[in-house]
Amino acid sequence: MSRVLYSSAGTSVGTSFNEQFDQHGAWRREFALRLKLLSEWLKDHELLDAAVQERLRRLENQMRSDKVMVAFVAEFSRGKSELINAVFFAGYKRRIMPASAGRTTMCPTELGYDAEVPPCLRLLPIETRLQPQPLMEWRLAPEKWTRLDLDVNDPAQLAQAFEKVSEVRHVTREEAKALGFWHEDSPEDNPMVGSDGKVEVPKWRHALINIAHPLLKQGLVILDTPGLNAIGAEPELTVNLIPQAHAVVFILAADTGVTRSDLAIWKEHLISEGDDAASHLVVLNKIDTMWDSLSTPTQVQAQIDRQRATTAEILGLEREQVIPVSAQKGLVAKVNDDAELLVASQLPVLERALSQGIMGRRQKILRTSVASTIGELRTEASRSLNIRRRDLAEQMLELKGLRGKNTSVIRHMRSRIEQEQRDFDVSGAKIHAVRSVHLKLLREVFNLLGTATMKDEMAQLTQSLRAPGIKLGVKRAYALTFDRLREGLRKAQATSGEIQSMLTGTFRQLNAEYGFSLQPPKEPDLARYERDLDLVERSHQQYLGVSNALRLAQPEFADRLVRALATRLRAVYESALAEVELWNKAAAAQLDAQLRERRRNFTRRLEAIERIQQAAAGLDDRIGEIDTQEHAVDELDAKLAELTDHLIATPAGEVAPDSRPAQLQRA
Incomplete structure (x- = not known):
């Protein structure tokens, strides 16, 4: 038979799947390196709080293990x-x-x-x-x-x-049936029986x-x-x-x-x-x-x-x-x-479809995730810089107000700062009480999304599938299970809404009383996990069709299907829990950062007063130091913007995987 060559509009080779995947891998490796260097820079400048560190860790794992x-x-x-x-x-x-x-x-x-x-x-x-x-x-x-x-x-x-x-192996029909390869009620789907009466199975x-x-x-x-x-x-x-x-x-x-x-x-x-x-x-x-x-x-x-x-x-x-x-x-x-x-x-046409389709969509999803996470990370780090900027501005205003004042005024200023510090220390009890309520509600969310709840649901489903005469009611049993799972997610979302409302009110109060700049982190969107449940349910409901009715009548097969469901649900619920945990960390880390900065602020203010009391030149020196520190904070903010912009803007497929980016050298 001779080979016939033909032309087609779709035969331009373009980038093959292998080449596109090479570029994707190079981009991921380069991104992971840049992320590591950003992490080091944040750590060097004390901007790596628990929430920022967690976001970095998850993003780095996602890029390395994707x-x-x-x-x-x-x-x-x-x-x-x-x-x-x-x-x-x-x-x-x-x-x-x-x-x-x-x-x-x-x-x-x-x-x-x-x-x-x-x-x-x-x-x-x-x-x-x-x-x-x-x-x-x-x-x-x-x-x-x-x-x-x-x-x-x-x-x-x-x-x-x-x-x-x-x-392959050759087994008896009874063994083939036990293994799931032989069904008496659908002989057209059964493998052939050999002359020895045995059945071929994998x-x-x-x-x-x-x-x-x-x-x-x-x-x-x-x-x-x-x-x-x-x-x-x-x-x-x-x-x-x-x-x-x-x-x-x-x-x-x-x-x-x-x-x-x-x-x-x-x-x-x-x-x-x-x-x-x-x-x-x-x-x-x-x-x-x-x-x-x-x-x-x-x-x-x-x-x-x-x-x-x-x-x-x-x-x-x-x-x-x-x-x-x-x-x-x-x-x-x-x-x-x-x-x-x-x-x-026409193999190049298929490779192009794979590269543009699979890799194109995959890169789009990854880049969207990267942009979102880097944006949140930048917001967290910027908030720490803004706290520093605000505290420096307060110190500058306070010190400039001391120019030309006598010793007694300076002594009075010291007493006032010390009283503010004592009052602030007392506020710790109030903050601890708020956290206790927050954690109590949070435990409710963890219980709703936890392993024990899911195990109970799977046990209930298994029991339903073992009920006499269930064969025609299998789909309903699954539907009821997913309805309960969705209801649990909605309850978790409602409880997280309560926590968010409480955080908003508490943060507003703390901002007013102590001059904080707390901002509640974005509430987790658990509704999207409902959509994941919909996808899982759809794949199972599709599997529960007439062709599998006979298999489902076998308790061991139904149990195997439930265990397969549990495996996939576990991944959904672990992702939901991870999002809730990150939300909790973001709120706690923000509060910890502002408490830590405020305590440092009291220490710095008292040190400045002490230096001013010891030497008249100390006031101008301290004002000059604060001015320098304000410029340093502005430079850090600009550097943070530069590093994060660079991470988001790195075009897939246009990187040198072995090059170390000069602009990410530790500042």
């Missing part, structure tokens, strides 16, 4: 593993992921990088499905996994090791590949999933991993288009009402099967275009989200440096 997960999903024999080879591993000049004819990926496989773990392949035995622990717990028990060390410099050894994910439940591939080191995580039967049998894959992927690449065969099983995967596991369809790409793979020597390039292209339009219509996507590709020819082209074949494979 992951971009791309899930590749397909029914068997669609060329999914070959596509992963072509996009990510062509640099090895051979296949790395197994991609021979037939079923190659028998278990979900995650490729990522953890510097704390040596290069290895870890495999979780399929028998763990018979035990109650969710996948997240198995991840924390490395001794339960079969481990193979990897040599990242030996492509042949890597490829041989990765063949393990294709391994040998492994999950695979984790840890290698120092350049893209994986920069935070890319690739999730390679098996076909419909395996996806449906593993709840955590469907309701946790795939929904949390930043992008889903769904692979179809170009010659068959959307088959019945393809459509089942799409509707039941990948897309639901309200989902962000823009994060989904569909690949029409194996377009080389249409390269027909008896057809003209124009005829071939017309056939591909028709299949593309039909696929987009069936799946409810924009035509641009359906990309025709030949992964096999793209891999061959990269291995052989064949530019002409690479263009024909």
Whole structure:
């Protein structure tokens, strides 16, 4: 069969996914360095209070550990593993992921990088499905996994090791049923029975590949999933991993288009009402099967275009989200440096879609988070500088008022300052009482969002699912659980509103009585976690369809689904709690900073009076010192603006990752 080359408006290569990810990684590394230097500068100038330090820590962790997960999903024999080879591993000049004819990926496989773990392949035995622990717990028990060390410099050894994910076992029908691969009531979905009466099932439940591939080191995580039967049998894959992927690449065969099983995967596991369809790409793979020597390039292209339009219509996507590709020819082209074949494979078009889509959205989200956090950090640090500026202005006014005054007036001034200091010390009891009320209300919020509350909800849901005749009421049981969870979030929001009102009143009173400049921090927005709950509920309700009704009738499967739900809810509630804790720290740190500065202010004022009493020249000297300090505060404020502006303005992809920014040298 001859190769047909054709032209298309979408074949300009642009920046490949690999290049875009390289730029993204360089930007993240550079940003983390700048953030560290900013932290040192803030510490040197005593601007690093608890709230500022916490914001810096979280932002630095976010930038260093940010992951971009791309899930590749397909029914068997669609060329999914070959596509992963072509996009990510062509640099090895051979296949790395197994991609021979037939079923190659028998278990979900995650490729990522953890510097704390040596290069290895870890495999979780399929028998763990018979035990109650969710996948997240198995991840924390490395001794339960079969481990193979990897040599990242030996492509042949890597490829041989990765063949393990294709391994199968042959078990009795009873064992297959217990493992979730055999259902008496839906025989069309069951695997074939061999001549010995045994059923073929995957040998492994999950695979984790840890290698120092350049893209994986920069935070890319690739999730390679098996076909419909395996996806449906593993709840955590469907309701946790795939929904949390930043992008889903769904692979179809170009010659068959959307088959019945393809459509089942799409509707039941990948897309639901309200989902962000823009994060989904569909690949029409194996377009080389249409390269027909008896057809003209124009005829071939017309056939591909028709299949593309039909696929987009069936799946409810924009035509641009359906990309025709030949992964096999793209891999061959990269291995052989064949530019002409690479263009024909259309692989560069897919890479561009990945880079502009996934990386573009990911960078936008990160940059929005960066701008918001840096803005809040700057506000916190600026407030400390304003306190210093105000105290210096008060001292300047006080000292200038002493010019030409006699000793008795100066002595009287000292007595007045000492009395102010005693009165201020007494105010500590009032502030402590306010904090006690604040912490009592805060504990209510922590209880509403805490682990114990969530465990109670999961126990109640499990009990409901075990009730006789529940099969048709499963969706309602889940709906009631999520209604209670949302109500709990609303109560937490109402209580945080009470705390915010109390803080506002207390801060206003302290500002009036003691000349503070306290400003309540922004109240946490817990409503956005309701939206997270909506997404989690939607993925579960979608999973609870008719096709899984039989599985849900099995108590052990229903329990596994509840544990998968608990894993995802834990992440939502931990994020909500972290936001509440940061809000609390911001309020407490602000009060602590002003108390600390006021005590320093009393000390400085008394020291100034003492110097003035000892020498007449002391007054003018002290006024000169305060003037110098005021200029120093102005310079710090300008430097803070410069450093934070620079962090926000650093353009992604336009940094020198190894350069140390001169403007961030410690001032």
